[in-house]
Amino acid sequence: MTSHPDGAAAQAKAASDTKHPAFLRLLNAFSLVTMAMTVPQAVAVWRGDATGVSLLSWGAYLVSACLWLSHGVREGDKAIWVPCIGWIALDAAILLGILLHG
Numbered sequence: 001m002t003s004h005p006d007g008a009a010a011q012a013k014a015a016s017d018t019k020h021p022a023f024l025r026l027l028n029a030f031s032l033v034t035m036a037m038t039v040p041q042a043v044a045v046w047r048g049d050a051t052g053v054s055l056l057s058w059g060a061y062l063v064s065a066c067l068w069l070s071h072g073v074r075e076g077d078k079a080i081w082v083p084c085i086g087w088i089a090l091d092a093a094i095l096l097g098i099l100l101h102g
Contacts, residue, residue, distance in 0.1 A: 045101060045102070
């Protein structure tokens with residue numbers, strides 16, 4: 001009798017999480033740092049300076065974040081889906097700022 005594939009995937013994920021805790025901490029830190037680096041762009045757009053800010057690029061970033069959120073939720077991987085919530089908020093804020101103030 002073979003084990004269910006989902007059980008094998010969960011065991012493999014749990015094993016990889018415990019094997020590389022330092023790398024996972026690094027990934028989490030970079031998620032926060034890169035989001036923090038994006039905040040000034042959002043503030044500038046909302047203050048009325050959308051010069052050179054691409055609606056197409058930020059729209060693509062928003063779509064990408066939504067797709068990654070979906071993937072992260074489906075895989076049950078918090079390291080993927082939790083940061084996506086922040087990215088969706090930032091991307092949407094920049095898009096809305098471009099539309100209203102650009």
